[in-house]
Amino acid sequence: MKLTRRSFLKASAATGALAALSGGVMSFERWAAKAAETGEVKLIPSICEMCGTKCGIIVKVKNGRVVKIEGNKEHPNGKGKICARGNAGMKLLYDPDRLKQPLKKEGDRFVPISWEQAFREIGEKLKEIKAKYGPEALVWSTHPELAYDYEVIFNQAFGSPNLSAHAPTCYSPRNVAYKTMYGEVPTVDYGNVKYYISCGRNLVEGINVSQVTGIMKAKEKGAKLIALDPRYSNFAALASEWVPIRPGTDLAFLLAMIHLIIKNEWYDKEFVKNYTIGFEEVAAEVEKYTPKWAEEITGIPAATIERITEEFAKAKPAAVVDPGWHTSRYMNSTEMVRAGAVINALMGNLGMKGGLKFPKYKFTKVEEREGLWPKLEKPKAKRFDGAGGEKWPLAKGLGMIQMLPEHILSGQPYPIKAYIVNHHNPVRSAGNSQKWIEALKKLELLVVIDVQMSETAMMAHYVLPESTYLERFDPPQIAGNAVALRQPAVKPLHNTMGVDDIIKELAHEAGIGQYFNFTLEQFSDQMLKPFNVTFKQLVEKGVIALDDGKTEYKVPEIKTESGKIELASSAFEKAGAKKVPTWVPPGVTEGNGKLRFLHGHTAVHTHTSTFNNEYLHALMPENVLWINTRTAEKLGIKNGDLVEVKSDYGKVTIKAKVTEAIHPDAVFMVHGFGGFSPYQKKAYKKGASTSFIIPCHVEPVSGASADCEVLVEVRKVGGGANA
Structure with a gap:
């Protein structure tokens, strides 16, 4: 294996050296001319990566080049439709600006190096930093993709607790609220909803094709859609009614809804009795949150709040407050999501047609799998950001990557000297670019894995070019009632590698190679074993359904400590909040010209x-x-x-x-x-x-x-x- 691996790296270096900056790369025009020639069109089923939704695609390949990308009707995500971004995927593949060769910064410029040199030098530096400062001196951040389990294994094997994702700049409040109250994060039965309230979620532009298709079908069947948003977004234009609420006050609107639902007994009494705890505590808290009170805060007339709430309650159980997606907005965002979760429980919509639903299938966590690697030990050090600790108990697994610059600069709670960034651009996605740039300059090792030279990559000591999603395999995906596989439509155009191979090679050079003595096929088969599906079957078919796709509407198992939806939760008290949702004003107030x-x-x-x-x-x-x-x-x-x-x-x-x-x-x-x-x-x-x-x-x-x-x-x- 060692010799094969080395031979591969040397061959890659030899063939890719001239391609690094553009010299030996076929131009787009030449590729287009080749595609225009007579030839067989091959159809390759795969998975898009132009956003995080991962819709199923069919890639059309002619004479060795991608000529078109279409939706895959067999895949639950998209069901044959793709968005503008998905259609544009071939332009990522053929972008002349994409990374073509491993790069190393020397002075103020980047120079091409071989993969072998890159892995060797990064591995040596990681071992040096680990010996001097401890494994916790490494932070790894990512926009989690299909190879995320590889990142989990690498970091735990290395001994670092500091694997972070982009969650705090996106969906942390949603995940914390629903996982604590419901046990897991639900989605909406969009196609059958009858009354839908969106608290700033712009379904049409933060687009998920299947969900947009579903909500359009619901509207065609007469569903009422409410856009609670300070801006007349594209979703607000689609909605039945735009409610131009004052920014940061959605929480007050929802608390007033809870007040009305309980006061008028518009809730599902049987569901609340059988499947929730904490109703009395919620009722006592919301007694003061009247529509008139909310009007003063939100700018929305009390009569409007009363009308919407009554209409909403009459549509139960097919009445839903969307759990949201990009909920990292205000200092009261978790409270806002909690309030929406209470309303959904009062409607008794969990597991009901047009209500909330849990995912039916999930892969087991990587820590629970055995056989392909030695047992993973929990890192001894605490996280640099305190996530999962006494102050931030509910941020466990999500982290606070936006605070990394502060910890690098302060050296607290311990020195952070190495940072590996995969498919993530925190210099521009996490806010305060100036502070990120200042902090990253202090690192002894910064490695960026990406397909393009991002702003974060510009700061790196080493840039490792990943093959695009049209050039590589990834571990399998669960989508709705099916499993699917991303597979290459064409061979890599340049001297690039899939991130699974990049992580494996880094692991070998960093002294933890024993945790990666498996192939992608073996890893995939391990994931797929509970579903009686194999990697080879997915290569052939692309998508395999696990059942007939028919939905059985019933209340699912609720995996909280109590076994019920926890409208009141002591877990929130331990995190510094109240047991039930309560009014918390936004962190800043407009006015005086601001x-x-x-x-x-x-x-x-x-x-x-x-x-x-x-x-x-x-x-x-x-x-x-x-x-x-x-x-x-x-x-x-x-x-x-x-x-x-x-x-x-x-x-x-x-x-x-x-x-x-x-x-x-x-x-x-x-x-x-x-x-x-x-x-x-x-x-x-x-x-x-x-x-x-x-x-x-x-x-x-x-x-x-x-x-x-x-x-x-x-x-x-x-x-x-x-x-």
Whole structure:
């Protein structure tokens, strides 16, 4: 195995040396000409990776190149449909700016090196840091993908507790609230819902194709959709009613709903009796949260709150407050999600048609599997961010990666000297780019695994190029009632590797190779064994259904300590909150010329990863600042004017979009623009970056980043470029 591995690395180095910067790479035009020739079209079933949803795809390959990507009707995610991002996947594969060869920073420039040299030098440095500072000196962060289990094994085998994901900048409040109260995170039976309330979740732009398809079917059948949002988003336009709530006050609206539901006995008494605990404690807490009280906070008339609540309750059990997705917004976000979870329980919608549902199938946790590696020991040190400890007990497994710069700079609670980043760009996704850049310069080792030279990669000592999702295998996926496999449609175009092989090679050189003496096929078969499916079967079929797909509507097993939905939970008390949801004001207050800064997603881009894609760039090349008409008039700002947006943390310049479609107390920008990596030529300095404005907050219960707890001043400027 050792000789084979070395031979592979040497061969890769030899064939890839010239391709590193572009010299030996076939141009897109030559590939297109080859594809136009007569030849057989092959259909390869696989899984998209243009966002985190992972829809099933069919990749059309002709004469060795991808010519089209379509949806896979057999795959539960998408069911034959893909979004703009999924359609644009081939432009990621053929992007001339993508990484083509391992790189090492020498002085202020990057030079191509062999894989063998990269692994050897990184491994030596990791062993050196471990011996000097302990294994906890390594932090690993990731946007969790299908090979996440490899990352778990690596970090536990190395002895580091510091495996972190992007959760605190996205979904931590949702996960903490529902896992604590319900035992796991549910989703919605979108296609059958009759009354749906979204607290800022923009389904149409933070797009999940299956869920959007479902909610559209529900609307066609007469469902009422309520968009509770300070901005008239694309989902608000689709919805039956837009409720332009004051930013950060959704919690007050939901508490008033609970007040009305209990006061008027609009709840499902049998469900509450049989499947919940803590009802009396909730009832006592919400007695004071009247619609009139909520009106003063939210700006929404009491009569509107009363009407919506009554309509909602009449639709039970097919009435749902969406658990949310990107819920890391305010200091009260966990309380807001908890309140929504209480409402869902009062409607008795869990397991019911048009209500909430739990995933039917799941893989076992990697720590519970045996046979392919030595037993994994729990790391001895505590996490650098305290997640799972006394102060942050509910943040266990989620972490607070947004606080890493502070801990690097302070050296507390211990020195952090090495950082490995996979499929993640925290310099621009975690807020306060300036502080991230300052902190990363202090590291002894920074390794970035990616397909493009991100802003985080620009700071790295080593950049390891991953093969795109169209060029590699990954471990299998569970999607709804099926298992599926990502597999290569074409061979790697450049000297790149799949992340599973990258992690295995790093492990061997870091002295923990005994934990990775298995193949991807063996690893996959181990995951699939409980379902009587094999890796080879998935290679052949792409997707294999585990049942007939028919839903049996019944209350599922509730995996909490009590075996019931915990409307009141002592776990929240231990985390510093009350046992039941309670009113907590947002962390900052608008006024005195300062506006709340909001940001969110668009349907044609993902985080910071797609802005260099030629197709998607053409659809949306830059962002703008949404500002209310009356607010703009006071500031002398007209539509299209260049404005400066300044917070206590930084400033950017951007064009203004003057509109009635945003609350007067707030401004809004699409996240992800304003890239400052010159290696991504299309994305470079296009639009403005939210990460120069947003601080690195910590929401007190879940540890989320509370990205919308920031005030800005906006002024018209005569010219200039983005920071």
